[in-house]
Amino acid sequence: MNRKTKKSLQSLGLAAAFSLLGTTAFAGVLKKPYLIYEMPNTTMTVLWQDTAVETTNTISWGTDTSYGLGSATVPEETRPGTVNQHKYQIAGLTPNTKYYYQVADSSSGLVYGTGSFITAPEENATSVKFIGQGDSRSQPFALNNLMKSIKAFSAQSPEFAEYQRLTIANGDWVSTDGESYWTNEWFVPAMTDIAAYTASTPMDGVKGNHDNSSGYSTTFTKYWPFPYPNATLKAGSAATYNNLYWSMDYGPVHVTYVDEYSSYAPGSPQYNWLISDLTNTTKPWKILVYHEPSYSSGKDADNVAARALEPLVTQYNVDLIFAGHSHNYARTGAYSAAQANGDQIALNVPHFTSGGGGAPIYQPDYSNTGNFPHVITAWPAYQFMTFDVNGKNLTMNAYQINNVSSTAIRPLSSSFPAADGGQTLSVSLIEQVALHHFTNVASQITATPGNFVYNRATKLYTGNLTLTNNGPALSGKIDVVLDGLVNLQGIGSADNEYSTASPKVTSKIANKPGTGKGSSDPGLATNLTLTNATGSNNGEPMIQASSTGLAKGASLSVALSFSNPTNGEIKFNPVTYQE
Amino acid sequence: MKFQAIKLLVASMLVLAASSAFATTVHETFYTAPGTNAYLYFDYVPANGGASSVKVENFSTDGILGSAFTSAPDVINAASGALPGTLTFNNSATFGITDYLQGITFGKSFSFDVDYSDFTAGSSTFSLWVSSDKAGLNPLLTDSGLALVTDLNGDNSISAANSAPVPEPSSVFLMLFGLAGVIGYRVHKQKGLAALVEAPALVA
Numbered sequence: 001m002n003r004k005t006k007k008s009l010q011s012l013g014l015a016a017a018f019s020l021l022g023t024t025a026f027a028g029v030l031k032k033p034y035l036i037y038e039m040p041n042t043t044m045t046v047l048w049q050d051t052a053v054e055t056t057n058t059i060s061w062g063t064d065t066s067y068g069l070g071s072a073t074v075p076e077e078t079r080p081g082t083v084n085q086h087k088y089q090i091a092g093l094t095p096n097t098k099y100y101y102q103v104a105d106s107s108s109g110l111v112y113g114t115g116s117f118i119t120a121p122e123e124n125a126t127s128v129k130f131i132g133q134g135d136s137r138s139q140p141f142a143l144n145n146l147m148k149s150i151k152a153f154s155a156q157s158p159e160f161a162e163y164q165r166l167t168i169a170n171g172d173w174v175s176t177d178g179e180s181y182w183t184n185e186w187f188v189p190a191m192t193d194i195a196a197y198t199a200s201t202p203m204d205g206v207k208g209n210h211d212n213s214s215g216y217s218t219t220f221t222k223y224w225p226f227p228y229p230n231a232t233l234k235a236g237s238a239a240t241y242n243n244l245y246w247s248m249d250y251g252p253v254h255v256t257y258v259d260e261y262s263s264y265a266p267g268s269p270q271y272n273w274l275i276s277d278l279t280n281t282t283k284p285w286k287i288l289v290y291h292e293p294s295y296s297s298g299k300d301a302d303n304v305a306a307r308a309l310e311p312l313v314t315q316y317n318v319d320l321i322f323a324g325h326s327h328n329y330a331r332t333g334a335y336s337a338a339q340a341n342g343d344q345i346a347l348n349v350p351h352f353t354s355g356g357g358g359a360p361i362y363q364p365d366y367s368n369t370g371n372f373p374h375v376i377t378a379w380p381a382y383q384f385m386t387f388d389v390n391g392k393n394l395t396m397n398a399y400q401i402n403n404v405s406s407t408a409i410r411p412l413s414s415s416f417p418a419a420d421g422g423q424t425l426s427v428s429l430i431e432q433v434a435l436h437h438f439t440n441v442a443s444q445i446t447a448t449p450g451n452f453v454y455n456r457a458t459k460l461y462t463g464n465l466t467l468t469n470n471g472p473a474l475s476g477k478i479d480v481v482l483d484g485l486v487n488l489q490g491i492g493s494a495d496n497e498y499s500t501a502s503p504k505v506t507s508k509i510a511n512k513p514g515t516g517k518g519s520s521d522p523g524l525a526t527n528l529t530l531t532n533a534t535g536s537n538n539g540e541p542m543i544q545a546s547s548t549g550l551a552k553g554a555s556l557s558v559a560l561s562f563s564n565p566t567n568g569e570i571k572f573n574p575v576t577y578q579e
Numbered sequence: 580m581k582f583q584a585i586k587l588l589v590a591s592m593l594v595l596a597a598s599s600a601f602a603t604t605v606h607e608t609f610y611t612a613p614g615t616n617a618y619l620y621f622d623y624v625p626a627n628g629g630a631s632s633v634k635v636e637n638f639s640t641d642g643i644l645g646s647a648f649t650s651a652p653d654v655i656n657a658a659s660g661a662l663p664g665t666l667t668f669n670n671s672a673t674f675g676i677t678d679y680l681q682g683i684t685f686g687k688s689f690s691f692d693v694d695y696s697d698f699t700a701g702s703s704t705f706s707l708w709v710s711s712d713k714a715g716l717n718p719l720l721t722d723s724g725l726a727l728v729t730d731l732n733g734d735n736s737i738s739a740a741n742s743a744p745v746p747e748p749s750s751v752f753l754m755l756f757g758l759a760g761v762i763g764y765r766v767h768k769q770k771g772l773a774a775l776v777e778a779p780a781l782v783a
Contacts, residue, residue, distance in 0.1 A: 449702040450730040452626040454655075454676055456708055456715025457724070461676075463626060463704070567655045569674035570626040 028054075029112035030084065031187040031223075033103045034198035037166060038227050039248055041095040041120035044202065047087045047223070048103055048112055049187075056107040059088050065100050065114070073106070081239025082222050095122045115199030118165040121251030128251035129162040131201070132385040134170035134291070134324030136358035137210050139406040140188045142382060143358035148193035149401045149425045150384055151200075152412050163386050164201045168255060170324035170354065171208025171291030173224070177217050186223075193409070206257035207244055208291035208324065215261050216240045226257075230273065245270050247277050252389055254283035258290040258309070266308055274309070278316035284437060285389055286318045293323035295345060296353045297330035297364035297378035297510070301371065313346035319394065319435055322385075324355035327362040329385075329398050329430050330378040331539065334514050335483065339523060341516035345374060348538060350433055354398065356383035360406070361498045366510040368523070373516035376524065376539060377491065377508045379430050380498045392437040392579065398430040402497060429492030431508060434536050438479065438577035444471025445550075447480065447574035449560070460531060461562040465574055467545055468555040475549040477579035479535070479542050480558060482572040486513055487536040488529040527568035532561045537577075545576070604636075604694045609709075609726060611642070611685035617719050620708035621658065621679040623668035628701020628731070630671035633693060635679075638663040640689035645682030653713065654678045668705070680713070698731050705729045 031049035038045050046059060053076060060071035074088045086103075093099060097119050103112040121128050131150060136143045154164035174181040186194065204226060211220040218240045221231065226246050234240040245259040256277055264270040278286065292303035294310065303325075313321065330353040334340040340347060351374075355362075364378030365371075381400040388395045403410055403423050413420040417427035445467055452463035465480060486509060494506040512523030530541035545558045562570065611617075623633050640663075649657040658679040660666040668677040683689070693705060707727035711717045718724030 448732055449626050450704065450732050451728055452624045452702065452704045453706045453708075453725060453728055454622050454624060454678070455724075456620060456710065461624065463702070564675075567673075567675045570624065571674070572627065 028105055028108060028110045029103075030183075032195045032199060033101070033113040033115055034195070035115065035117055035200070035202035036224060036226060037120060037202040037204055037248070037250075038089060039120070041123065042093045043089050043091045044093065044099070044117050044119060045087060045089045046101060046103065046115075047085065047225075049085045050105070050112070051084060053084070054105060054107075056105055057086055057103065057112070058106045059090070059101060059103050061090055061099055061101040063097070063099060065102075067100060067102050069099070074103075079222075079225070079239065081218060085222060087225065093119050095119050096125065113195070113199055117200060117202060118162070120166075123249075125251035127390045128165075128253060129386065129388050130166035130168065130250065131163050132168045132170070132322055132352075132354055132387060133357040134205075135172040135208070135327050135355040136169075136174075136186070137172045137208075138175045138185060139358050139360065140185050140191050140194070141408060142404050142406040143186075144188075144191040144193045145404045145410050145425055146358050146382055146384065146401055147197035148409070148412065149404075149427055151193065151197050152416055152425075153399070153427055156417065163388075164197075166250060167201050167203045167205075168287075168289060168322065169203050169205030169357075170289055170322055171206050172210040172324060172355075172359065173205075173208070173220070175210050177211050177213045177219050179219055182219055182223055191409075204248060204255070204257075206289055206291060207259065207261065209261070212261040213240075216242045217244060217261075220244070230269065232262075243270060245273065247281075249281070249283055252283055253285045253287060253387075254281040255287045255289060258288065258306075260290050260292055260303060260306060264309070265305070274312060275316075278312060278318065284392075285394055286316065287320055287322055288313060288318050289322045291323060292325045293330075293332070293351060293353050294321070295332035295351045295374045296323070296326045296372060297328065297332070297366065297375045298326055298372045299362045299365070300326045307344040310344045310346045313349055318346070318349065320349060320396075321351045323351070323353055324357070326353055326364075327355045327357075327359045328364050328378060328380045329354060329356055329383045329400075330364055331376045331398075331431070331433065332374045333376055333538075334374050334516070335524070335538075335540075336521070338521040339374070339514045339516070339519065341373070341519035341521065343373060343516050350435070350538060352385065352396075352398075353378075354383065354385050356381050356400075358382070363500055364505075366505075366507075368510050368512050368515050368519075369517055371517075373519075374514055375510035376486070376513040377431055378510060379508045380496065380500075380505070381430065382498065383430060394435045396433045396435075398433075399427050400430050400492075400496075402426045402428060402495075428495060431492055431539075432490040432536070433539050434490075436479075436537050436577070436579075438537075438579050440575065441471070441474060441478075441578045442575045444474075445469055445576040447576055449572075449574065452570055459563075461564050461570060463560050463562075463570075465545070465558040465560055466555055467550065467558065467576060469550040469552055471552070473549065473552045474578050476547075477544060478546040478550055479537075479577045479579060480545050481537045481540050481542045481575045481577065482530060482560075483540055483575045484525055484572045485528050485530070485540055486524045486526050487533070487539050487541045488526065489533055489541065490536050490539065525569070525571060527564055527566045528570060528572075529563040530560065531563050532559065549578075604692050604696065605729070606690065606692050607707075607727060608688055608690040609720065610688045611720070613642070613686050615685040615719070616645075616711065617683050617685055618710055618713050618715065619681045619683055620710070620715055621666065621668070621681075622706045622708060623658070623670065623677045623703065624706070625670045625674060625701060625703040628670075628674075628698070628703040630669075630674070631698040631701070631703060632667055632669035632671070633695055633698060633703075633705050634668070635662075635666040636692045636694055638689070638691040640683065641686030642689060643684040643686075645684060647682070648680035648713075653680050670703075682713075693729065695729070695731065701731065703731045705731070
């Protein structure tokens, strides 16, 4: 062996050593730690996947990054089909408290990942915040940009950080229910923002059609083992399940996830379970989540079969439906039988499509004349939603994320969440929708509008509403909802980069909002903005009439002021509520 | 028989009451500073109302009428007609505001009748806005600019602000005529003409 050969061999050996070292360093963890919330509120579940059969994985946690509160050695899961997957439910935690955790391999000393979370609220909590998103599949760069933006959005303030305590997901997590899709779309090492987000935000949700394989799922249940009460193993299979429906309590909210790929027709086990679930919950706010919406703005077809659940929505006072499937934002619904136009739809219940979670964007159908009836607002955008429950009030904001790329990770705007003019990520409001659990007292209140005049100086139409209490005395705050009008003040700016229409869409409001195909009903009026509104209810403007109640037999006058740029008809139905 | 008669009397009184509130023509008079140039904006704003119309009739002034404006941007949905003739504010096409703008050099007063006989139940409002400029930014007669607001409420009652409406002689005559009919009927009935009371349409 000459000197040159010896030197070459030395180099080769060194390279091999580095290669081995590198393999060891990066092969330890394949899917970095991520969170799901399984209940109760004293727990949090952490999952991860390593690359070999390891028995020395440890998790430690605490209220700071010294992780001094507890630790455990976590062997591999024993569920069939969960090779190298680890799952550990940290228990004994305090509700509504922030914790930090670390996953490591004690034998190699490698840290597989760190994260944090806020435990679920106390059982008697009356307020909570969380996030909703859906349809992340097939575009990991877009998903990464989305989660990067939501993470930054939540980091704006301690109040906003509360949103990131939970994400509810409405399905289509990946393109296909196969191992490689999870590896290449969701758990991509280069997509560091996805890993960072899921390490610090428990994601709870339901499967979509892309997570489904002939009614069953294999890898979906492997990675998202939510506490399904009646998951059923496929005959002849070791790890393939259907009936992946379940429900959860989260503070004052009850969320029910419907598996649309197992039977949910009236009389089916899932349907009966759903009735039992909605009957037995004591939570004041109820959200129904499924993937394929009963009513959307397209372009994927509405799931007509899901309309069989609409009577349950009405009967059990479900507050809203949260779905995805069509890759855009839409709010559908009907406020009257005339608007329902014979369609089976729960009245006065918003049906949200929040499918702009990373997959290619679909253009909405605003016409209300075709296969997508009862559209109120719609917007083609990468987006997410926030949910903010506070006592009798639930406020939801739909946000567009600007400049999302499906081929590159974009930087945040220097003025985040506002745009800075560059190819950077920013966030803008699509619309805000508020719901209230107030008492409808319209049956005892006579509400008569009058004295509407046009003010030449302000270009406003002003009038008043005279309320007379024909029933028992009412205490507290009295509000009036102007039913029949779109709450235009809740509609954000019309800057849409994702529209492929020519010219690009500029209005988020559908034609004859809320109506169905062939309906003679004009739908919600869009010409009037109540300029002195004090709030809104289910997308209609609301004004506070009294903060001190209304005595028996008493009357009061509420001033109304409308912007009416088209000088169109002033028409609304005043509905009075007691807070 | 007595019970039927009482019902007939009540029915007649109700017809009278409804007539006096619904089929009313109101005379309005405004006293002005002679020589002042002004603009009169007549507006009919239907709120929660159906198709209906209001008429301005018998306009009279010792001042001088100037230009009338019947198209945008001066007016939104122009009334038909022109002063001093009859103006008709009909909302059946748009269900929105119908208006009319008239330039005028004031004399000592101007007056007109407003015929509300063809409005439908709702909360429509007829108003007169007076200003010294065509844009309506500088009010005259009142601080707000609104010289007349007549609210046609959902219960068909009429209430006027900034004005002292006086029922037209024809309305008073109709009311007296109806009352005379009722009294006449009572006298007639007492004379034994019971057949009239039996008329089923009157007591339905």
